[in-house]
Amino acid sequence: MPAVAITVPGVGESITEGILSRWLKADGSAVKAGEPLFELETDKANNVVPASASGVLKINVAEGETVDIGSTVGTIDPEGQPTAAAPTANDSKQVSAPPKAAATPAPAVASDSNGGAAAALSPAVRRIVAEEKVDASQVGGTGRGGRITKGDVLAHLATPSSEPAAPTAAAAAPSPQPSNGAAAPSGLPRETRKRMSGxxxxxxxxxxxxxxxxxxxxxxxxxxxxxxxxxxxxxxxxxxxxxxxxxxxxxxxxxxxxxxxxxxxxxxxxxxxxxxxxxxxxxxxxxxxxxxxxxxxxxxxxxxxxxxxxxxxxxxxxxxxxxxxxxxxxxxxxxxxxxxxxxxxxxxxxxxxxxxxxxxxxxxxxxxxxxxxxxxxxxxxxxxxxxxxxxxxxxxxxxxxxxxxxxxxxxxxxxxxxxx
The missing domain is CATH 3.30.559.10 (Chloramphenicol acetyltransferase-like domain)
Known part of the structure; x- marks a missing residue:
């Protein structure tokens, strides 16, 4: 029996796209028809999309990605064998899609030679790591298998570093403005960034x-x-x-x-x-x-x-x-x-x-x-x-x-x- 495509349902005549905000089932896990599968966030409301068939879930689109109405975000194989356990209470709120190239669960993430995110990171996390210039090897992962989640990166950014970073050429030059890397008097970073919700x-x-x-x-x-x-x-x-x-x-x-x-x-x-x-x-x-x-x-x-x-x-x-x-x-x-x-x-x-x-x-x-x-x-x-x-x-x-x-x-x- 062929795999069943998981498509983004229409949620209103004026809505053409949404954000796949959260997968409610893990990649490779068994799902039953009618079970909540993922959350679709639009400018109107959050919609929980149920599974249309029973089988094993294959995720093709990561959390946080913008998806068009009618597009395919994954498949359900009615004859597949589960490769992932059902989410526990600790990780049910953060089920991230693994990268498409990874055939097995990835180990803890390490950074590449340039300090960028390794390939084991999900696309959404890679984007945050790249934008914030975070050394992924310094971030503790709380996801399944030690995987780094978006929440881990945001928590890392909100935590003052115990050791000052080496000054760059721009930072070494005198400036009347405080450095963005310097902590505020309260001990918190001077600014915290977070992605706008859909x-x-x-x-x-x-x-x-x-x-x-x-x-x-x-x-x-x-x-x-x-x-x-x-x-x-x-x-x-x-x-x-x-x-x-x-x-x-x-x-x-x-x-x-x-x-x-x-x-x-x-x-x-x-x-x-x-x-x-x-x-x-x-x-x-x-x-x-x-x-x-x-x-x-x-x-x-x-x-x-x-x-x-x-x-x-x-x-x-x-x-x-x-x-x-x-x-x-x-x-x-x-x-x-x-x-x-x-x-x-x-x-x-x-x-x-x-x-x-x-x-x-x-x-x-x-x-x-x-x-x-x-x-x-x-x-x-x-x-x-x-x-x-x-x-x-x-x-x-x-x-x-x-x-x-x-x-x-x-x-x-x-x-x-x-x-x-």
């Missing part, structure tokens, strides 16, 4: 594209949070008992955003070539900060959801973000985005659009400030609001009026028809 690279790319392709403008306002806070204080216990979920601020703002989008549909639109596309659905993205970077899961048909439905959806996405199980489908198709920098203490910001959307609402910290009400100066809990919008499709009048509608809904939450 999702961080994509986030950076998309943010730059947003600023280069859209005419982004931001308008500001502020909202008195007194009545929303009073409602939460009075009904939070009843709400929690009835619906099994806490009542947060985000559901108020999401409901207010739906009302404002209905009144000013251009903010819920996008530009496609020479056409303006106006969405008749209200699929609101809610920005969530994770260890891997910013993600924006989408709450579908938010206009049809109750406050409890919105809070349950937000809670479910929070669990997925923590567990790293967010699917690509959870992140696609949003028409408008809300981001809350206030949870980190931000007082004011100018959020960047989430392409191809034309609007994003920024929430901020609630602070008690003196404000004038009925010619009297009183102290109220106030929140600054920011709306960034694409001026190519949204006029200034519409943007300002949109934010005023948000303010009106928050300061008069009865309009949102809270369901207790």
């Amino acid at each position: 999702i961080r690279q994509k986030i950076a790319q998309r943010l730059v594209e947003a600023q280069q392709t859209a005419a982004i403008l931001t308008t500001f306002n502020e909202a008195d949070m007194s009545r929303v806070m009073d409602l939460r204080a009075r009904y939070k216990d009843t709400f929690k008992t009835k619906h099994g979920v806490a009542l947060g601020f985000m559901s108020f703002f999401l409901k207010a955003a739906v009302e404002a989008l209905k009144a000013f549909p251009a903010v819920n639109g996008r530009i496609d070539g020479n056409e303006i596309v106006l969405h008749n659905a209200y699929d609101i993205g809610v920005a969530v900060s994770t260890e891997r970077g910013l993600m924006v899961p989408v709450i579908r048909d938010a206009d049809r959801l109750s406050f409890a439905g919105i809070e349950k959806a937000i809670g479910a996405f929070a669990v997925k973000a923590r567990e790293g199980t967010m699917a690509v489908s959870d992140l696609q198709g949003g028409t408008f985005t809300i981001t809350n920098g206030g949870v980190f203490g931000s007082l004011l910001s100018t959020p960047i659009l989430n392409p191809p959307q034309s609007g994003i609402l920024g929430m901020h910290s609630i602070q008690k400030r003196p404000v004038a009400i009925d010619d009297q100066v009183v102290i109220r809990p106030m929140m600054y609001l920011a709306l960034s919008y694409d001026h190519r499709i949204v006029d200034g009048r519409e943007a300002v009026s949109f934010l005023v509608r948000i303010k009106e809904c928050i300061e008069n939450p009865e309009r949102l028809m809270l369901e207790i």
Whole structure:
């Protein structure tokens, strides 16, 4: 029976490539159909790809390599004999692909005559060793068979050398700047380098594209949070008992955003070539900060959801973000985005659009400030609001009026028809 090719599956119509971030099975090990095989990292989410057949795994692409959708990264031989033991608890998090030229497990790595990486290193580790000019013979390997992993190299770089390196001609020359090789007063290196994750690279790319392709403008306002806070204080216990979920601020703002989008549909639109596309659905993205970077899961048909439905959806996405199980489908198709920098203490910001959307609402910290009400100066809990919008499709009048509608809904939450 011929070997079965392991191909990179499609994970979304707009995604053409990803990074093979981690093999979950060792090269030469036995795998069963349906078992998790490798992790594919895209700009949207991490996806665990299962084995399509049972047999012995042959890895052709190392961890950290960029792979095209549909490309072959290895094979499974249904009639093969395993040559590697299953990963243990200590090495299950770092299963590196061996170099293609190595037929048997390589011994501990030694450097070549020039101090570069030996051929036994994986391509990803060789790249780091070459870029950082590391003597591989000085790095202790913690991988299987003493193999050096990327983590070993990074740990070596972060550890101050016990013996100063011989000065080069450039280092011997007087310089007003401290040497990069010298340790900081804390004993740590003056700088530490690490590779950007695939999702961080994509986030950076998309943010730059947003600023280069859209005419982004931001308008500001502020909202008195007194009545929303009073409602939460009075009904939070009843709400929690009835619906099994806490009542947060985000559901108020999401409901207010739906009302404002209905009144000013251009903010819920996008530009496609020479056409303006106006969405008749209200699929609101809610920005969530994770260890891997910013993600924006989408709450579908938010206009049809109750406050409890919105809070349950937000809670479910929070669990997925923590567990790293967010699917690509959870992140696609949003028409408008809300981001809350206030949870980190931000007082004011100018959020960047989430392409191809034309609007994003920024929430901020609630602070008690003196404000004038009925010619009297009183102290109220106030929140600054920011709306960034694409001026190519949204006029200034519409943007300002949109934010005023948000303010009106928050300061008069009865309009949102809270369901207790």
